Amino acid sequence: MRILFKTDYDQDIRLFKHSGYWWSYGALLLVAVLAPLALGSYLQSQLVFVFIYAIVGVGLMILTGFTGQASLGHAAFLAIGAYTAAYLQKLGVPFVVYMPLAALVAGGVGALVGFPALRLTGIYLVIATIAFGFIVEEVAARWESVTNGNEGMRVKAVDLLGWTLARDGYGFYYLSLAVLILVLLAALNILRSPTGRAFVAIRDSETAAKSMGVNLAVYKVMAFSISAGITGLAGCLYAHKLSFISPEMFTLLLSLEFIIVIIIGGVLGLHGAVLGAIFIVMVDPFLTFLKDDLPRSFAGLAGSLGFSESSARALQDTMERIGGAPGLKSAIYGVIIILFIIYEPYGLYGRWLKLKLYFDRFPVYKKATFKRQKTYVKSERNR
Amino acid sequence: MSCLRVDGITLRFGGLVAVDRVSFAVERGEVFTMIGPNGAGKTSIFNIISRLYRPSAGRFYFDDRDITDVPPHRVAELGIARTFQNIELFENATVLDNLLVGRHRHRSTRVWEDILFLPKVRRAEYAHRHRVEEVIDFLELQRYRDQLIAGLPYGVRKVCELARALCTEPKLLLLDEPSSGLNVEETEDMAFWINDIKKELGITVLMVEHDMTLVSRVSDRVLALNYGRVLALGTPAEVQRHPDVVAAYLGA
Numbered sequence: 001m002r003i004l005f006k007t008d009y010d011q012d013i014r015l016f017k018h019s020g021y022w023w024s025y026g027a028l029l030l031v032a033v034l035a036p037l038a039l040g041s042y043l044q045s046q047l048v049f050v051f052i053y054a055i056v057g058v059g060l061m062i063l064t065g066f067t068g069q070a071s072l073g074h075a076a077f078l079a080i081g082a083y084t085a086a087y088l089q090k091l092g093v094p095f096v097v098y099m100p101l102a103a104l105v106a107g108g109v110g111a112l113v114g115f116p117a118l119r120l121t122g123i124y125l126v127i128a129t130i131a132f133g134f135i136v137e138e139v140a141a142r143w144e145s146v147t148n149g150n151e152g153m154r155v156k157a158v159d160l161l162g163w164t165l166a167r168d169g170y171g172f173y174y175l176s177l178a179v180l181i182l183v184l185l186a187a188l189n190i191l192r193s194p195t196g197r198a199f200v201a202i203r204d205s206e207t208a209a210k211s212m213g214v215n216l217a218v219y220k221v222m223a224f225s226i227s228a229g230i231t232g233l234a235g236c237l238y239a240h241k242l243s244f245i246s247p248e249m250f251t252l253l254l255s256l257e258f259i260i261v262i263i264i265g266g267v268l269g270l271h272g273a274v275l276g277a278i279f280i281v282m283v284d285p286f287l288t289f290l291k292d293d294l295p296r297s298f299a300g301l302a303g304s305l306g307f308s309e310s311s312a313r314a315l316q317d318t319m320e321r322i323g324g325a326p327g328l329k330s331a332i333y334g335v336i337i338i339l340f341i342i343y344e345p346y347g348l349y350g351r352w353l354k355l356k357l358y359f360d361r362f363p364v365y366k367k368a369t370f371k372r373q374k375t376y377v378k379s380e381r382n383r
Numbered sequence: 384m385s386c387l388r389v390d391g392i393t394l395r396f397g398g399l400v401a402v403d404r405v406s407f408a409v410e411r412g413e414v415f416t417m418i419g420p421n422g423a424g425k426t427s428i429f430n431i432i433s434r435l436y437r438p439s440a441g442r443f444y445f446d447d448r449d450i451t452d453v454p455p456h457r458v459a460e461l462g463i464a465r466t467f468q469n470i471e472l473f474e475n476a477t478v479l480d481n482l483l484v485g486r487h488r489h490r491s492t493r494v495w496e497d498i499l500f501l502p503k504v505r506r507a508e509y510a511h512r513h514r515v516e517e518v519i520d521f522l523e524l525q526r527y528r529d530q531l532i533a534g535l536p537y538g539v540r541k542v543c544e545l546a547r548a549l550c551t552e553p554k555l556l557l558l559d560e561p562s563s564g565l566n567v568e569e570t571e572d573m574a575f576w577i578n579d580i581k582k583e584l585g586i587t588v589l590m591v592e593h594d595m596t597l598v599s600r601v602s603d604r605v606l607a608l609n610y611g612r613v614l615a616l617g618t619p620a621e622v623q624r625h626p627d628v629v630a631a632y633l634g635a
Contacts, residue, residue: 193497213459
């Protein structure tokens with residue numbers, strides 16, 4: 001393990017706490033940059049979705065993970081970003097202009113949603129954000145002059161200052177990666193500054209935050225706005241990636257997926273957003289694998305272990321039936337979420353931290369380090 | 384000119400009168416203590432001053448300015464800091480971050496500057512950190528600096544709350560039962576610190592406390608309450624001898 005001797009305030013402020021991080025994150029960046037050269041077009045495309053989901057994840061993490069305001073309406077902010085981009089592109093506005101505008105419009109609507117949220121907490125806020133999601137879905141379906149209603153809108157390829165970035169080309173991949181990195185940097189900057197500390201203060205104790213001079217109204221609205229703005233940015237990329245958007249793509253189910261991103265990823269830090277995005281996007285290829293390849297290889301295995309042809313065949317059929325069952329994806333999501341909440345509330349990132357600590361401290365790792373204790377000393381009545 | 388003047392404060396919860404026409408004035412530079420049996424209305428008065436409750440009647444003045452109607456977050460900006468009876472720290476943040484939140488009322492940067500983390504933000508962070516380090520030295524919290532609150536023992540949390548309040552650089556400090564849950568040794572430390580806060584930092588202290596040894600050691604004046612009414616006001620010795628106070632504690 002590495003022992004840091006701190007002699008300078010900068011050591012607590014800088015993003016990378018010691019030089020080791022430069023190497024590990026540098027290596028990760030290198031892998032991300034080189035990945036499309038090695039992967040096929042399908043996996044490259046999935047990676048772009050990972051980036052987009054991770055951007056939304058970062059946005060949601062700021063709101064839910066750090067400010068403690070739950071939202072099940074983030075698909076709506078994604079929709080607002082996507083439709084703003086699509087509409088402005090149709091009007092001939094250049095990409096470098098409409099991309100920030102997509103973030104601004106979504107951020108503005110986010111601030112509006114933030115106001116009612118001032119009076120709502122917990123489950124009531126969740127319901128309010130769900131309702132907001134339905135409203136946006138309905139508006140997208142009815143406001144035909146702008147959104148073209150249920151017929152949906154075509155979105156042309158990105159035209160970045162004269163370069164056309166096809167939706168499955170290298171260019172779009174690097175654009176998404178760059179946006180993700182910028183969003184991550186912005187979020188990290190927020191978290192290490194007074195704004196981020198005020199967010200965390202609101203999450204942990206509104207009463208104390210108030211008595212330390214944090215204006216709850218301003219900071220909650222700000223958290224909503226920043227979160228929605230980031231999601232709007234993702235929406236712009238999402239529209240271009242899919243090249244076609246329609247209202248039924250931005251449903252409650254998508255909002256749910258975003259929440260899953262941060263629960264599975266872990267709400268301890270921004271790493272969780274990226275890890276959760278990797279999980280949620282890669283479930284699909286995994287299920288395809290489960291459906292198409294696994295039964296055959298299992299049957300082959302059974303055959304080579306000396307089972308009869310017919311029983312191997314039966315095994316393959318059963319597995320294919322299970323793999324192809326409708327609703328399997330939702331069921332797997334459900335089971336995984338339950339398992340995570342029970343056994344690893346801090347998600348994949350929490351698991352990673354434990355693993356790291358284990359190797360850091362080997363052989364004196366104490367299991368009790370992460371034991372959670374309940375404390376009963378909060379004065380709930382002042383809420 | 385008194386630091387804090389409370390004028391006929393009344394607080395009703397439905398038919399229950401928690402605080403009944405209480406008036407007192409806290410002079411600058413003194414340690415003023417409120418005592419009283421459970422339910423006497425001490426914490427309610429604190430919550431009124433920090434604007435968590437709205438008084439049913441009466442006004443209160445800080446530095447001769449009427450602050451009865453200022454919003455809660457403005458109270459801290461005016462220079463009133465408080466601790467809580469049941470510890471209200473930011474549990475999932477480090478001690479350092481908790482104390483830095485205490486610097487919130489001195490923040491000088493805007494959000495977009497924070498997002499870009501301009502050199503200006505960094506300089507402001509140095510300055511905040513410097514003040515926080517002074518408080519850490521004052522209350523001897525060095526070894527806990529980077530620990531999460533959730534993992535700290537009760538006594539240390541109590542000190543952290545005091546530290547966070549001091550980081551706001553208040554003119555008036557409200558301490559709600561600073562010694563509750565502390566052992567004898569920790570209570571001793573607390574008494575020294577309260578004295579130092581008064582003498583070295585020149586901060587006026589308004590405190591609610593049950594431990595009479597601590598009260599008589601640090602207080603300049605004591606206000607005794609029962610059922611929301613003032614029973615007695617005077618030096619610790621006077622109040623302890625007052626027949627109404629004896630009756631309230633021991634039964635008539």
